[in-house]
Amino acid sequence: MAKILLITFGPSEAALASGFAAALGGEVTVLALAPAGSTPFKVLDAGFSEVPPSDTISIGVAEIAKEYDYVAAVSSLGAKDLLARLAGHLDWPLVNDVTAITGTHEFQHPVAAGAAVETVRVSGDGVILTFRPAAFPGSAVGDAGTTEAISLPVVAGSRRTEAAAKSGTRPDLSQANVIVSGGRPLQTAEKFEQIIGGLADALGGAVGATRAAVDSGIASNELQVGQTGKIVAPDLYIAAGISGSTQHLAGIKDSKVIVAINKDPGAPIFEVADFGLVADLFEAVPELTAQIRQRAVAQ
C-alpha cells in the first residue's frame, strides 16, 4: 500500500482527505503544521500554533516527506507555497489542484482559467499533489488516530512581521457550506455588508465577492472568489449582482447548487446557475433573507 503524507495547514483539512486517500489507494499519515483537530489518521504534530513561513520549515518537512510515496495537501495558497518549495528540495514532480486520479502517476487538473482539463503523467521517486476536496467526496470514518509530537527544525528565512487578521465570526470561504457572494452593483461597502452579509448570516454562511467588488473597495481582499482568488465548492452558492466572468466561474463551478440573482437576463452566470432569478438584487436579496429567517422561526 502506498504511503501518503498529508500535510495540513488547518483543523478541518484531514477530514477532507478521506475520499482523496481512497482514490489514491494509500495509507495516510498527517503532518500537522497547525492544530489538526480530530482525524482517523495517525498524526505527526509539529506543535505550531500557526504555520511558519514555508522557507523556514521546508528542509525539515522534506526530511520527513522523502520517506513517503506521495505528499499531498488540500489546495490552498499556503499549501501551494510550501509544496512547490518541497518539490524543489526533493526534485519530485508536483501537480496542483488535482480533480481526478487516472493512474498511480497520472492526474487531472484544470488549466487555462478552467477552460480545459489537463491529464498529466509524472515520474520521480515520489509525487507531490495538491487536490480539490470537492472532487473527492467521502467522509472520515473510524476512531481518532494516534498523535505523535515531533520536532520540526525551523531555519532562518522570511520573517512574518504582521499576521493576517481574520475579521468577524463568519466561516472561512474554503470551509463554508453556504456562500453568498456579491459584485460591484452593491455600490458601497455598507450596502455590501448589509445585503450580502445579511443573507449570509441568515443562512449561517460565508461572504464572497468578485474581483471587481474587491478592486472597487467595497469588499476586502480575502473575500475574493474566482481563479485569481479562492476556488470554492460549497453546497450552496448564491451570486447576487455577479455577471459571471470566466475567472469567477472557474472558482465556483464545483459548487453543488448555484443560485444567480441578476438584473441582466443575458448575464453568463445564468448559464451555470441551477436557479436563476432575473431581479433587482436590492429587492430580491432582502426578500430572500426575510423568507429564510421566517422558515428558521417556523422550524
Added chain:
Amino acid sequence: MKILVPIKRVFDPYAKVTVASDGLSLEAPGAKFEINPFDEIAMEAAVQIREALGSVEIIAVSIGGAEGEEQLRKALAMGADSAILVETNDPLDSRVVAAELEALVRELGPDLVLMGKLATDGEGNQTGPRLAARLGWPQATLLSSLTIDGGIAKARRETDQGEEAVEVTLPAVFTTDLRLNEPRYIALPGIIKARSKPLARRTRATSVEPQSVTVGFAPAPTRPAGQRVNSVAELVAGLNARGAI
C-alpha cells in the same frame, strides 16, 4: 543591485482557449501571444524598484522557442537593460525551467529573482518556490506590495486568511500577485529604444529532463443548464425541494 525577471510567452490570457482537435494542446485561434500577465507585473515591479533605488540592473530572461524574442523585446521596452533567450525546442516543465534559471542565477549573481506566481496557460504554480529551494534562498510568494531598503525587502503577501507582512533578507525569490501593481503603458520611445538593447541568445545550460508530461487535454466539464424562477418564493421552494436550505 541586480534583478532577474523570468518571462513566459503565453496566449493572450483573455482569449477564449479551446482544446486542439488532436487533444494534445490548447489553442486560441487568432489570439496574440503576450508576456504572462504575472511576469509583466514582475517586470513593472523591477522597474519601480529601480525608480526608488537608482542604480539597479534588470535582466529579463525567457526559455523556449525563438519566438520568445517578441516578449523579451517587450520586456526591454518596459525597462529591462538586457535580455537573454535560452533557445530550445525541448519539452519543458517547471523542473526544467527551475534548473535552467538556477544555472543563470549562479552565473549572473542577481540579488533578486522577481517572477509571476503562475503562468496563465499551464497554471503550474511552482517554478518560483522550486527555484528558491534549489538555490537555498528565502522566498516570498503572492506579493501585493514590495519595498526594498538596505538589502532587506518589506513585502505584503496574499494568504488564505487575508494579507500578511514579511521581511526578507536578499538574495531571495519573489513571486507576484495581481494587486502588486498595474504595468505601465509602453510609449513609442521605449519600443524604439528596446530595438537597440542587447538580447543574447544561448543554448540550455543543463540536460535536466521534465518529470511532468501532458497526456492530453479535454474541454472542462460543463454544468447542465438550470431553471429560471420568477420570484423569490419560487426560488425558496426550488431550493427547499433540492434540500439546499
